[in-house]
Every structure is written in C-alpha cells, then in structure tokens.
Amino acid sequence: MPDQAHLLPGTLDLLILRAVSLGPLHGYGILLRIAQISGQALMVEQGALYPGLFRLVRQGLLKTKWGVSDVNRRAKFYELTAAGRKRLQDETESWTRLAAAIACALSAQPEKL
Amino acid sequence: MRLLDAMRARWAALVHRSAMREELEEELRDHLQHRADDLERSGISRVEAERRARIEFGGFEHYREESHAALGWHWAKTLLRDLRFGLRILKKSPAFTAAAVSALALGIGVNTALFTLVRGILMRPLPVRSASRLVVIWGSNPGEGLSRVGPSGQDYLDWREQKIHALEDLFLFEHGTGTVTGNGDPEQVAGLRVTTNFGSFFGIVPVVGRTFLPEEDNARHSLAILSYRYWRRKYQGNRAICGQSMTLNGEDYTIIGVLPASFEELFPVDVVVPFDNEWLHRADSDLGVFGRLRPHVTVRQAAAEMSETMARIARQRPDRKGFGTVLVPLESVRMEYIRPALLVLQCAVGFILILACANVANLMLSRGMSRRQEMAVRISLGATRKQIVRQFLVESSLLAILGGMLGLLLALGSVHLWARYGPTRIPVPNAAYEVTLPAVHLGMSEIVFTLVASLVTGILFGLIPPLRLFGGNMQDALKNGGRGTIGEVRGRGTRTVLVVVEGALALVLVVGASLMIKSFSRLLSINPGFDPNRLLTLRIKLSEDAAGSPYRDPWKRGAAFHDFLEHVRGIPGVQSAALTEIVPLSQDDMDRGPFAIQEKAGSNVTPSADYRDISPGYFQTMRIPLLQGRNFAESDDAKHPRVVVIDQTLAREYFGTENPLGRHVVLPYGSRIPREVIGVVGAVRDSSLSGAAEATIYFPYMQGPDQTMSMVVRTALPQNTILPEIRDAIWSVDRNQPVFEVRSMPEIMGNVTSAPRIAFILLDILALVALVLAAIGIYGVTSYNVGQRTQEVGVRLTFGAPPNAILCMLVRQATTLTLLGVGAGLLCGLLMTRLMSSLLYGVSSTDPVIFLGATVLVTIVATIACYLPARRAARVDPLVALRSE
Numbered sequence: 001m002p003d004q005a006h007l008l009p010g011t012l013d014l015l016i017l018r019a020v021s022l023g024p025l026h027g028y029g030i031l032l033r034i035a036q037i038s039g040q041a042l043m044v045e046q047g048a049l050y051p052g053l054f055r056l057v058r059q060g061l062l063k064t065k066w067g068v069s070d071v072n073r074r075a076k077f078y079e080l081t082a083a084g085r086k087r088l089q090d091e092t093e094s095w096t097r098l099a100a101a102i103a104c105a106l107s108a109q110p111e112k113l
Numbered sequence: 114m115r116l117l118d119a120m121r122a123r124w125a126a127l128v129h130r131s132a133m134r135e136e137l138e139e140e141l142r143d144h145l146q147h148r149a150d151d152l153e154r155s156g157i158s159r160v161e162a163e164r165r166a167r168i169e170f171g172g173f174e175h176y177r178e179e180s181h182a183a184l185g186w187h188w189a190k191t192l193l194r195d196l197r198f199g200l201r202i203l204k205k206s207p208a209f210t211a212a213a214v215s216a217l218a219l220g221i222g223v224n225t226a227l228f229t230l231v232r233g234i235l236m237r238p239l240p241v242r243s244a245s246r247l248v249v250i251w252g253s254n255p256g257e258g259l260s261r262v263g264p265s266g267q268d269y270l271d272w273r274e275q276k277i278h279a280l281e282d283l284f285l286f287e288h289g290t291g292t293v294t295g296n297g298d299p300e301q302v303a304g305l306r307v308t309t310n311f312g313s314f315f316g317i318v319p320v321v322g323r324t325f326l327p328e329e330d331n332a333r334h335s336l337a338i339l340s341y342r343y344w345r346r347k348y349q350g351n352r353a354i355c356g357q358s359m360t361l362n363g364e365d366y367t368i369i370g371v372l373p374a375s376f377e378e379l380f381p382v383d384v385v386v387p388f389d390n391e392w393l394h395r396a397d398s399d400l401g402v403f404g405r406l407r408p409h410v411t412v413r414q415a416a417a418e419m420s421e422t423m424a425r426i427a428r429q430r431p432d433r434k435g436f437g438t439v440l441v442p443l444e445s446v447r448m449e450y451i452r453p454a455l456l457v458l459q460c461a462v463g464f465i466l467i468l469a470c471a472n473v474a475n476l477m478l479s480r481g482m483s484r485r486q487e488m489a490v491r492i493s494l495g496a497t498r499k500q501i502v503r504q505f506l507v508e509s510s511l512l513a514i515l516g517g518m519l520g521l522l523l524a525l526g527s528v529h530l531w532a533r534y535g536p537t538r539i540p541v542p543n544a545a546y547e548v549t550l551p552a553v554h555l556g557m558s559e560i561v562f563t564l565v566a567s568l569v570t571g572i573l574f575g576l577i578p579p580l581r582l583f584g585g586n587m588q589d590a591l592k593n594g595g596r597g598t599i600g601e602v603r604g605r606g607t608r609t610v611l612v613v614v615e616g617a618l619a620l621v622l623v624v625g626a627s628l629m630i631k632s633f634s635r636l637l638s639i640n641p642g643f644d645p646n647r648l649l650t651l652r653i654k655l656s657e658d659a660a661g662s663p664y665r666d667p668w669k670r671g672a673a674f675h676d677f678l679e680h681v682r683g684i685p686g687v688q689s690a691a692l693t694e695i696v697p698l699s700q701d702d703m704d705r706g707p708f709a710i711q712e713k714a715g716s717n718v719t720p721s722a723d724y725r726d727i728s729p730g731y732f733q734t735m736r737i738p739l740l741q742g743r744n745f746a747e748s749d750d751a752k753h754p755r756v757v758v759i760d761q762t763l764a765r766e767y768f769g770t771e772n773p774l775g776r777h778v779v780l781p782y783g784s785r786i787p788r789e790v791i792g793v794v795g796a797v798r799d800s801s802l803s804g805a806a807e808a809t810i811y812f813p814y815m816q817g818p819d820q821t822m823s824m825v826v827r828t829a830l831p832q833n834t835i836l837p838e839i840r841d842a843i844w845s846v847d848r849n850q851p852v853f854e855v856r857s858m859p860e861i862m863g864n865v866t867s868a869p870r871i872a873f874i875l876l877d878i879l880a881l882v883a884l885v886l887a888a889i890g891i892y893g894v895t896s897y898n899v900g901q902r903t904q905e906v907g908v909r910l911t912f913g914a915p916p917n918a919i920l921c922m923l924v925r926q927a928t929t930l931t932l933l934g935v936g937a938g939l940l941c942g943l944l945m946t947r948l949m950s951s952l953l954y955g956v957s958s959t960d961p962v963i964f965l966g967a968t969v970l971v972t973i974v975a976t977i978a979c980y981l982p983a984r985r986a987a988r989v990d991p992l993v994a995l996r997s998e
Contacts, residue, residue, distance in 0.1 A: 026143070026147075027140060027143070027144050028143070028144045028147035028148060029147075045171050046144070046148070046169055046170045046171060047170045047171035047172060047173065047175070047176030048171065048176065050137075050140070050141065050144075050176055050179075050180045051176060051179040051180045051182070054137075054180050069147065071147070071150055073143060073146060073147065073150075074143065075140075075143050075147070076136070076140050076143070
C-alpha cells in the first residue's frame with residue numbers, strides 16, 4: 001500500500017457522502033470507491049464504515065435498497081437523499097474554505113508578515 | 114424533509130427491531146464475502162481469504178455494537194436498562210417503595226376521582242345547540258321578597274313584542290304531569306308544555322319523526338312528542354310510532370316524534386306538547402322562560418336591556434311595577450347548588466397531591482443523600498450528569514406510574530361509590546326546581562389525566578434529588594464517604610420548605626373539615642318543624658282538564674280527595690294520613706302571595722306568605738305542634754265560615770304580642786272573603802333547611818279544592834309493602850287515578866342536604882389523609898435530620914449532657930419548623946375558608962374556636978412525629994453514636 005494519510009475526525013461522513021454521490025454503492029463498494037477517488041491515499045478501516053453509514057441513514061442523509069452486486073452477490077446499496085445532497089454541498093464548501101485557510105496559513109512567509 | 118426522514122428511520126428502527134438486526138448481520142457478512150472474493154482473486158485459498166477479510170475488518174463485535182447504536186435504538190435499550198435497574202433498586206428497598214407508591218396512589222387517586230366528578234358534572238356541556246348562550250329568565254320583585262319567580266304567559270308575550278335585541282330567541286315552557294290511560298295501568302307521566310319553536314331553539318334532531326311546526330300552536334292539533342326513555346319503555350322502541358294516538362288526560366293526542374336520549378339531561382320528562390297560543394294570554398306565572406343570547410352578547414348586557422324593557426312594560430301595565438328580571442346562564446344555574454362543594458373538594462384534593470408529592474420528594478431526597486457516594490463513584494467512572502438525572506427520572510417515573518395505577522383503582526372505587534350513594538337529584542336554589550345529576554363514569558380522558566398527573570409528579574420530584582446532588586462538590590462526597598458532618602447536611606433548605614408546606618396544608622384541610630363538621634351537625638340538628646321519620650309522600654293529580662271529567666267541579670275534586678284519604682287511612686299499618694298542597698322541602702312548587710289583616714287596614718306594607726291547602730289531620734300526621742287555638746276539622750268545608758291557621762312566624766311578625774285568634778286574613782284579590790284565624794302552629798322550614806322559616810297561611814282544602822295534592826302517610830311499614838296497598842286503596846275509588854312522585858321524607862331531606870353532606874364526608878376523609886401524610890412527612894424529615902446528627906449527639910452525651918436535655922433540644926428544633934408551617938397554614942386558612950362560606954351553616958368561616966382547635970391538633974400530631982425519632986436518637990449509646998457513620 002502507498003503512503004496513507006490519517007483520516008481526520010469527522011471527515012468519514014463527508015467521504016461516504018461524496019463516494020455515494022457518484023452512484024449507488026454497497027458498503028464494500030464505498031470502501032473501494034473512497035480508496036479510488038483519493039488516489040489510494042485514504043483508507044477507511046473496514047469495520048468503522050458501518051456505524052458511520054447507519055448514522056447517516058438515521059439522519060436521513062442516505063437511503064438504502066437491496067440489489068445485486070457486480071459479482072452477483074446480494075448487497076444493500078446506499079444512495080443520497082435530497083437532504084444528503086444538500087449536506088454534501090454544504091460540507092464540501094466548508095471543507096474547501098477550511099483547507100484553503102489552512103494551506104494559506106501554512107504557506108505564510110516570515111518576510112511577508 | 115430531513116426531520117421526517119430521520120423520524121421515519123427511527124420509527125422503522127423501533128418497529129422492526131429484530132428485522133433490522135438481521136439485516137445488519139447480513140450486510141456485515143456480505144461485506145466479508147466481497148472482501149474475501151477480492152483476496153481470493155489475488156491467489157490465496159478461500160479459507161485464508163475469509164480469515165484475512167475478518168482480520169482486516171477490525172473488531173467485528175465492537176463495530177457491530179457501534180452499528181447497533183448508530184441504527185437508533187440505542188436509546189430504547191438504555192431506557193430498558195435504566196428501567197430494569199430502577200425496578201431492582203425499588204425492589205431492594207420495599208419499605209421506601211411501598212411508602213412512596215401508596216402516598217402517590219392516594220394523591221393521584223383522589224385527584225382522578227374528583228376530576229371525574231367535576232368533568233362529568235360541571236364541565237360537560239348540555240347536549241343542545243349553543244348551550245353556552247342559553248340563559249334562564251326569571252321574574253323578581255325585591256320589594257315583595259321574590260328573588261326568582263317563573264314568568265307568566267303575558268310576560269313572555271310582552272318580551273317577544275318588545276323585541277329585545279340581546280336575545281336571539283325566547284322559549285317558554287311549563288312542567289306538568291298528565292294521566293295516560295288506555296295503555297296498561299293508568300300512569301302519571303311527566304309532561305312539558307312548550308312553544309312551537311322547541312325544535313329549532315335547542316337544535317333537536319328527533320330519533321323518529323319531527324318536532325312541532327310554528328303554526329301548530331293550537332290545541333285542536335293535539336300533537337305530542339315522546340321522550341326516548343318513555344318510547345322505549347312504553348312502545349318498545351317501535352319506529353313506526355308516528356301517527357299513532359295516545360290518551361292523555363282523557364283526550365287523544367297524535368304522536369309525531371321521539372326525542373333523542375340525550376335530551377333527558379335537560380328535561381327529564383316523558384311527553385312534550387305545544388302551548389295553545391290563545392291560552393298563553395291567560396297563563397298564570399310559574400312558567401319557565403329560556404333565552405338564547407346573540408353571539409358575543411354578555412349576560413350582563415342582556416340583563417341591562419331586560420331591565421330597561423321591564424321599565425317600559427311597567428309604564429303600559431302598572432301591575433308589573435316593581436318587577437324586574439334575573440338572567441342566569443342555564444349551564445351554571447343547573448349546577449349552582451353543587452358547584453361550591455365540588456370546588457372546595459377540588460382544592461382539598463389538590464392539597465393532598467402536593468402533600469403526597471412533598472412526602473415522596475422527601476423520601477427521594479433522603480435516599481438521594483445516602484446514594485451520594487454511589488453517584489460520585491459513577492460520575493468518576495465516567496457517567497455523565499445526563500445519565501444520572503435520567504436514572505433518577507426513570508426511578509421516580511416508575512414510582513409515579515405504579516402509584517398512578519393504584520390511584521386509578523382507588524378512583525374507580527370512589528366513582529363507583531358515588532354512583533351508588535351520591536345524590537341523583539339536586540335542587541336549584543330559590544327556584545322550586547330540581548335537576549337530575551348526570552351519571553359519571555371513568556373514561557379515556559380520566560385515564561389520560563391520571564397518566565399525565567403521574568408523569569408530571571414523577572418528573573417533578575425526580576428532579577429534586579439530582580439537582581440537590583449536583584449543587585455540591587462531588588469530590589467531597591467521595592472523600593467523606595457519606596459521613597454526616599455537622600453543618601454539612603445538604604438539602605436542609607429543601608427539607609425545611611417541605612415540612613413547612615406539609616404543616617400548612619394539613620392545617621388548612623383540618624380547619625376546613627372541622628368547619629364542615631360543625632356546620633353539618635348544626636344543619637342536622639335543625640328542627641325542620643315536623644318529624645320526618647316514617648313519613649311517606651306521594652302525589653295525586655286529578656285529570657280536570659279532560660273533557661267530561663267529573664273533576665271540573667271543584668267540590669267533586671274535594672270529595673274525591675276526601676275518599677282517597679278515608680280509604681288510605683283504613684289500611685292496617687297506616688298510623689295517620691293527610692293531604693297537603695306542597696310537601697315541605699320537596700322543591701315541588703311554590704305558592705306564595707300577598708295577604709292583609711282586616712283589623713290592621715291602612716298599613717302600607719303588603720305582607721306576603723306561603724299559602725298551603727291542607728286536610729284535617731295534617732298537623733297531627735306531620736307532628737307540627739299546635740300552639741294556640743284549634744286544628745281544622747272535617748266540618749271546615751264550603752258550607753261553613755272560611756277559616757285559616759297561621760304559623761308562628763306569621764304570628765310573631767304581624768301580630769307581635771297581640772293574640773291573632775279571631776282576627777281575619779284577607780287575600781287582596783278574588784272574593785276578598787275575610788277568613789278567621791282559628792289556630793297558630795309551629796313554624797316549618799319549607800324551601801331549605803338552612804333558610805329561615807317563611808310566614809305561612811294554611812287553608813282547609815275543602816274550602817277551595819286543588820287539582821293536585823300530596824298525600825303524607827305516617828307508617829312504620831317499609832315503602833314497598835305499603836305502597837301497593839295505598840295504590841289499591843286509591844284505585845278502589847277511581848280505577849283511572851295514578852299516583853306519582855312517591856318519596857320518603859328522609860329521601861327528600863337527603864336531597865336538600867346533599868351538597869353539604871358530600872363536602873362533609875369527603876372533606877373529613879381528606880383531612881384525615883392529609884394529617885396522616887403530614888405526620889409521616891414530618892416524621893421522615895425529623896428522623897433523617899436527627900440521624901445525621903447522631904455523632905453530635907454522641908459527643909454531647911460523652912461530655913455529660915443529660916439525655917432529656919438533648920431530647921428537648923432536638924424536639925424543639927424540629928417543632929419550630931412545624932410551628933412555622935402551622936402559622937403559614939393559619940394565614941392560608943383565613944383566606945381559603947372564605948371559599949366555603951356558601952357551604953357553611955351556622956358557623957363563620959373564620960370561627961376562632963375551630964382555628965384554635967385545628968392548630969392544637971396539628972401541633973400535637975407534629976410534635977409526636979418529631980418526638981419519636983428524637984427519643985430514639987437521645988437514647989443511643991454514646992460509644993455507638995460516636996462510631997456511627
């Protein structure tokens with residue numbers, strides 16, 4: 001495995017929402033999708049995914065339905081709800097702002113102060 | 114939208130708990146399979162792949178648990194755990210649980226019972242259209258001492274003609290009875306004569322048929338509407354009844370409809386017939402008039418307009434001069450008599466609930482203190498405050514719900530007792546009319562009430578201990594291991610308040626109950642002026658209206674009554690029997706009017722008196738003492754000079770010290786024949802026991818026979834033995850003559866004392882309960898306080914303080930608090946007992962003897978409650994005390 005970044009607390013929800021926003025996925029699929037879209041940089045511990053998923057379902061951000069996976073196994077698929085889409089948008093904006101602010105802070109040069 | 118989704122998810126989680134659990138398991142298994150598939154593809158064996166997948170997954174059990182929690186039924190599980198823990202704690206201290214549950218059951222039970230009564234009797238709207246806008250309109254004449262008299266037909270017509278703006282509509286009615294023949298035994302039915310707007314006025318939807326049409330206000334139509342009850346009883350609910358005829362007072366009436374069952378609550382009658390419009394002009398007073406207020410018009414506005422109207426009418430008709438009107442909302446007038454009693458009881462049961470809660474809060478507080486260490490340990494192990502508060506709340510709610518369930522049983526029993534022994538009819542004050550009380554029963558809203566009351570009390574006293582606990586520093590609790598240090602007894606302020614409140618409430622209730630005891634014993638010891646024991650009363654109405662009735666001739670009426678009386682007197686077991694127009698205290702009717710004394714002409718005050726037609730033997734049967742002169746004799750009939758007997762009140766008020774015998778009474782209308790006063794009898798309380806006896810003039814019935822008379826029979830035989838014989842005796846004279854309103858005199862007396870009696874019995878029980886609750890509460894607080902000071906007592910004893918001095922000190926300190934409570938109670942009592950004044954007879958609501966007695970009683974009980982635990986503390990072995998924790 002390549003270098004892995006630590007998952008910041010609170011970012012798992014955002015990653016799940018983003019992964020699912022690209023198309024309905026089952027649990028294992030979400031893990032693979034997160035690894036894929038983060039360039040294999042972010043790996044979620046497999047077990048930790050599920051409490052996060054259920055929390056999002058309970059909050060009404062995800063909805064589920066049973067289907068068949070690409071390897072012909074029965075699996076529960078997760079989809080964004082309208083509220084989930086809205087949340088993803090909000091969270092993405094605030095994350096971008098935060099990331100930009102931190103990047104800016106870290107790149108500050110002493111002579112420019 | 115989000116909220117809705119979230120709620121749906123939670124709901125689904127709760128409803129499909131086991132299904133979701135399985136789904137979760139399956140999903141996790143799928144995940145492992147998918148991962149194993151991938152690993153297998155990299156070239157390892159299936160078994161090895163599955164093993165690795167499991168390891169990669171991480172703590173399977175841990176994540177499964179966490180997922181469960183995330184699914185949203187975590188809270189239900191914790192609640193269940195708290196409940197189980199709570200139950201275990203409660204089971205561990207059965208004495209505490211029993212004390213708390215029984216106190217709550219009492220508090221909640223009496224409140225539910227009274228809520229049931231108040232809702233069933235006071236709060237239920239009448240089952241008619243816009244019942245809240247209906248008012249009763251009475252005539253009044255303050256000059257003649259008439260506060261509520263039924264208007265006459267002419268009054269009604271006048272009011273209609275004057276077009277009173279505040280009133281949308283007016284309705285006139287008259288209660289009466291009629292004789293139904295030709296359908297089984299002859300029967301006297303309760304009748305109601307109404308104006309033809311009857312149906313629209315009350316918004317009646319008949320069960321069968323129709324109500325009257327406006328143009329049917331003429332006797333030649335002869336139409337009748339039946340009540341539901343009468344229709345079921347007499348016609349077995351036959352729906353094809355319309356068009357059938359019935360014989361009422363010897364005339365044929367056509368039945369056109371049947372009233373709904375609920376209407377009986379307003380008018381408990383059998384048959385309704387319309388007024389003849391022509392007859393209205395001649396109709397005497399004593400009719401009933403209801404008005405319906407226009408929307409948004411107050412009773413006060415309507416009353417003001419009515420008094421202007423009456424002034425206008427008096428200018429046209431001088432004989433109406435001095436007359437005014439009284440308007441009272443129909444819904445309040447019906448329950449006028451019983452409302453004060455129920456409201457006083459409502460206050461009393463509220464107090465009991467507060468007392469019960471105070472006791473339980475105190476118990477919880479004491480236990481909370483002893484559990485301080487447990488709480489401190491739990492907090493240091495990571496329990497949040499929220500969790501601790503929740504635990505306390507669950508425990509107290511458990512107690513409250515247990516108490517509530519027991520209380521519900523108590524309430525059920527009480528309501529059952531009420532249905533059995535409570536009054537069924539109550540009088541309407543000053544109106545010579547009675548109301549049938551609606552039946553009350555415990556329904557869904559009462560159960561909801563109990564549940565809400567339980568939960569609210571549970572939450573209230575459940576919050577006290579944790580709030581007190583968190584007020585202090587938890588580390589201290591851990592350090593001193595719950596050892597009571599002097600001056601560090603937490604929760605003392607709360608306890609002080611509890612003791613003061615308990616003392617005060619107990620005193621108020623004891624004062625109230627003592628006032629009722631004194632008042633009621635006064636009421637029962639009132640001499641009504643006659644001997645009510647072993648008297649049976651019944652009414653007989655001759656059908657003089659009927660065409661061809663022999664009773665159109667007044668002398669035949671007299672003869673018939675004479676025959677009835679002779680036959681009844683002949684029955685073995687009848688000691689004596691007599692006739693009277695009105696039975697005292699029966700609220701049957703009123704007959705009152707002016708009179709003059711011939712020998713005192715020129716006096717400008719018009720005195721008024723109750724008129725009573727009676728038969729010879731009436732005074733002997735009623736055991737009304739003859740004070741002067743002679744009784745009526747059989748010879749005092751139409752052929753002999755007119756005579757009267759007056760009562761003591763009239764003799765005293767109008768003759769003073771003069772001898773009334775031989776003087777003449779003149780009624781200022783009709784024939785104006787002077788009637789000689791031949792006797793004076795004792796005063797009789799006619800309209801109410803507590804009111805003053807009214808001046809009364811007795812006339813011999815043979816000198817002016819009535820249509821309706823009551824027979825009073827003195828007999829030692831039980832009612833159901835003698836009644837058939839009396840009926841047979843009357844039927845042996847006239848086979849078509851019914852008797853009705855058979856009531857024993859004690860029953861009649863019971864109805865006029867029902868409100869004070871209910872208040873008397875219930876308030877006494879409640880005061881006793883309050884006293885016991887307060888004693889237990891004060892005992893509990895003192896025990897706790899003294900227990901906390903065991904070490905201090907030990908120190909004092911070691912240094913040689915005599916046990917008695919310690920006992921004195923402890924009792925003194927404890928009693929100071931109760932005295933504070935008693936003081937507060939006295940103040941409250943002075944304010945609160947004013948509410949009761951309408952229930953009291955012959956005793957002031959601030960009777961000093963009662964207040965003093967109640968204070969002494971409560972103080973003694975409280976001192977005993979303080980003394981017992983203090984004695985135990987003072988007698989302790991000093992060594993044990995010093996070591997005690």
